[in-house]
Amino acid sequence: MNFAEPHDPNKKNNPHALEILIMMRNEGIEDAFIDCLMEHCQRYEGLKDLMQMWFEESDEGEKELIIADLQETLDDIINAPKEPEERPYLHYEDLKSIQHDIHDFKNKLREEVDRQGGITALARNTGIPQPSLSRFFSSDSMPRRTTLYKIAKALNLPESAIGFKWTR
Amino acid sequence: MQIVITDWALQSYIKLSQQFTETEYSNLLRPNVELLSDYPHHQKFKDDKFWGPCKDKGGKIIREGYKMKWHNIGPGNVQLRLLVVITDETAYLCNAYVKNNANKDFREMAKLKDKISLIKEGRYIFRGELL
Numbered sequence: 001m002n003f004a005e006p007h008d009p010n011k012k013n014n015p016h017a018l019e020i021l022i023m024m025r026n027e028g029i030e031d032a033f034i035d036c037l038m039e040h041c042q043r044y045e046g047l048k049d050l051m052q053m054w055f056e057e058s059d060e061g062e063k064e065l066i067i068a069d070l071q072e073t074l075d076d077i078i079n080a081p082k083e084p085e086e087r088p089y090l091h092y093e094d095l096k097s098i099q100h101d102i103h104d105f106k107n108k109l110r111e112e113v114d115r116q117g118g119i120t121a122l123a124r125n126t127g128i129p130q131p132s133l134s135r136f137f138s139s140d141s142m143p144r145r146t147t148l149y150k151i152a153k154a155l156n157l158p159e160s161a162i163g164f165k166w167t168r
Numbered sequence: 169m170q171i172v173i174t175d176w177a178l179q180s181y182i183k184l185s186q187q188f189t190e191t192e193y194s195n196l197l198r199p200n201v202e203l204l205s206d207y208p209h210h211q212k213f214k215d216d217k218f219w220g221p222c223k224d225k226g227g228k229i230i231r232e233g234y235k236m237k238w239h240n241i242g243p244g245n246v247q248l249r250l251l252v253v254i255t256d257e258t259a260y261l262c263n264a265y266v267k268n269n270a271n272k273d274f275r276e277m278a279k280l281k282d283k284i285s286l287i288k289e290g291r292y293i294f295r296g297e298l299l
Contacts, residue, residue: 046281049224053274062271069275073282076176080291089296090178099182141179168175168293 017041020051029067032127036074047073064131071132075144087168098166099140105164109151110137116155125154142168170258171204175293176283177250177261184264188242197248200236204252204259205299222251224281225274233280249273251280253287260287261298 021034021041041047047070054066090098113122119137123130128150136147148162188197200218203210213219222233236250247267253260262283267273286292 044282044285046278046283046285049278049281050275053225053271053278065271066275069279073279076279076286077282080286080289081293083290084292084294086294087175089173095182095185099185102182139183141183168179 015055017048017051020055023055030123030127030129033067033071033074033129033132036078037070040074040077044073044077064134067129068131068135071129072135075147079144079146098142102140102142102166105166106137106140106143109162112155112157112161113137113151122151122154126150142166144168169205169207169254171201171298172258172260173295173298174260174262174287175295176263178295180250180262180264184248184266186242187244187246187248187266192241197238197241200238201250201261202298207254207259222277222280224277230277230281230284232284233277249276251276251283253280253284255284255288260292 018038021038024034024037025031037047037051041051050066050070050073054063054070057063057066113119116122119130119133122128123133126133128136128147136143143164143166145167148164148167151157152159152162200212203212207213217239218237220235220237222230222235224230232253232255234252234254236252238248240246241248248264249267250264251262253262262280263276265272265276283292
């Protein structure tokens, strides 16, 4: 794979994207995530910025937040429609109850995850990094259908177990 | 100026709705966002405590990216930020977040760069218009 910028080996604080990806692999970050990052990081400057931040960061907690943001951006890119896609408007008055529904749904799913070995096992089986899964379960934003399918496959759950009306 | 609610803004709203009160939403946040219909003429857009260009970690201005800022919001007195992309006479409401440290801001700036690319390619989800 070709990368956009020529690598200067003297610039120790500004490594080539490929070197950062190798470091991520050496730290045990899921292969599927790294492959996806490799595919898109040439084209999207924000991904490259986040990768550089990950490289410069020494705090493990901050590094995990960066990984979760990288996954979020990859999800945005991969799931983006080909042209503007109009989806129904949601009424302001309904948003609180939607938030509660999402919260309850994710809590139930999390219980199933814990029964089947927890987040670490789920990360291994889905290829989604652990910090992203932790954010998925702690956030009240609508789950992506693609993420739910990966989780269902990893946990061997039927469609009915992940059928949820507030997905995106 | 047309104000587009993207799916990113909607998801942020659902995620953050416990950070502010309904009164703050009705009397402050929403009216402030509606000012975008009069962008850049309204005086509030000259107040750098309320509005400003986005900059990445290296201090470089992110073209077409802006921040709307609110201070001491909700029971937690949080610093709330809404990222807005302005291009082709349209304001696209994107991520909103609580700024709890500088690193959070830098990460959001990086993510915004790619949202700008997607918006300019027409690859976004439209959830309605404000007003």
